[in-house]
Amino acid sequence: MTNFSEISSRYAKDSLVQKSAADQLFDLLRITEEDDVLDIGCGTGNLTGKIAEKTGGRVVGLDASAGMIDEARRNCGHAGLSFEIGSVDQMRYVACFDVIFCNSAFQWFKDPQPALQACRQALRPGGRMGIQAPALQRYSPNFIDAVDKVRHDPRLSRQFASFQPPWFFLETPEQYRLLFEQAGFAVRHARIDRVVSSHTPAEVFRIFDSGAAAGYLNQEFYRLPIAGEYAGAFREVVQKAFAEQATADGRVDLVFHRIFLLARKP
Numbered sequence: 241m242t243n244f245s246e247i248s249s250r251y252a253k254d255s256l257v258q259k260s261a262a263d264q265l266f267d268l269l270r271i272t273e274e275d276d277v278l279d280i281g282c283g284t285g286n287l288t289g290k291i292a293e294k295t296g297g298r299v300v301g302l303d304a305s306a307g308m309i310d311e312a313r314r315n316c317g318h319a320g321l322s323f324e325i326g327s328v329d330q331m332r333y334v335a336c337f338d339v340i341f342c343n344s345a346f347q348w349f350k351d352p353q354p355a356l357q358a359c360r361q362a363l364r365p366g367g368r369m370g371i372q373a374p375a376l377q378r379y380s381p382n383f384i385d386a387v388d389k390v391r392h393d394p395r396l397s398r399q400f401a402s403f404q405p406p407w408f409f410l411e412t413p414e415q416y417r418l419l420f421e422q423a424g425f426a427v428r429h430a431r432i433d434r435v436v437s438s439h440t441p442a443e444v445f446r447i448f449d450s451g452a453a454a455g456y457l458n459q460e461f462y463r464l465p466i467a468g469e470y471a472g473a474f475r476e477v478v479q480k481a482f483a484e485q486a487t488a489d490g491r492v493d494l495v496f497h498r499i500f501l502l503a504r505k506p
């Protein structure tokens with residue numbers, strides 16, 4: 241079984257795609273020296289540490305995975321920085337942050353409306369929230385096409401048919417805008433980018449294994465039990481598919497669709 245606690249030790253090293261997109265989220269949010277900041281779905285805390293370097297205010301990293309928070313507490317020690325285990329929709333913060341930073345986590349909020357309500361409540365009036373997350377059902381054609389090979393593999397197809405995708409994706413910036421507006425935010429910016437980066441097939445596999453695998457190989461999202469050999473065979477099939485996606489130079493153009501959204505609490 242693979243979940244975020246299980247992948248936490250290799251997440252910081254292999255989450256290349258999440259990190260580069262995060263730079264654009266920093267540009268959108270423009271964190272100042274006085275801001276109190278909540279980093280939701282902070283993972284191993286590498287970006288939370290970066291946030292703490294930008295502000296002298298309070299910084300809290302929140303994550304639903306105990307393994308991720310353990311790793312974050314081990315790795316990051318800044319004054320004013322703390323980490324908490326918890327799910328976004330269960331937060332009880334009231335008007336105590338100026339900024340909510342949410343990088344590569346929003347897609348995991350299966351029921352985003354209660355999550356957004358809790359975020360709005362956590363912000364002070366005028367506070368801002370920024371997200372960067374995969375968007376569109378075909379959020380990464382490379383990943384979707386590789387997983388399609390799993391669907392058609394006779395060793396895996398029966399169990400894979402019982403997989404219920406845990407992610408939340410919308411197809412247009414307007415749909416994301418509406419979702420935030422329904423939660424009482426004023427949306428200042430919403431766009432979906434098609435981001436292409438070049439990698440070896442092994443790197444693409446490591447990127448897959450540092451994020452998407454926490455859904456595809458997690459018993460929680462299957463109706464049928466998945467045995468140890470299922471995960472091994474699944475990984476083998478996607479690894480081979482990424483190798484087949486390489487062009488003549490031996491590299492893969494990895495495509496991701498990403499929503500970048502900035503909203504303000506009136």
Ligand SMILES: C[S@@+](CC[C@H](N)C(=O)[O-])C[C@H]1O[C@@H](n2cnc3c(N)ncnc32)[C@H](O)[C@@H]1O
Nearest residue numbers: 244281282283303304305327328343344345348
């Ligand atoms: C792909 S990681 C992103 C980590 C970090 N923000 C980064 O960009 O490197 C997604 C994180 O969201 C967390 N997560 C998923 N659902 C959550 C929820 N409902 N509440 C809080 N955290 C959640 C996961 O445990 C995981 O650590």
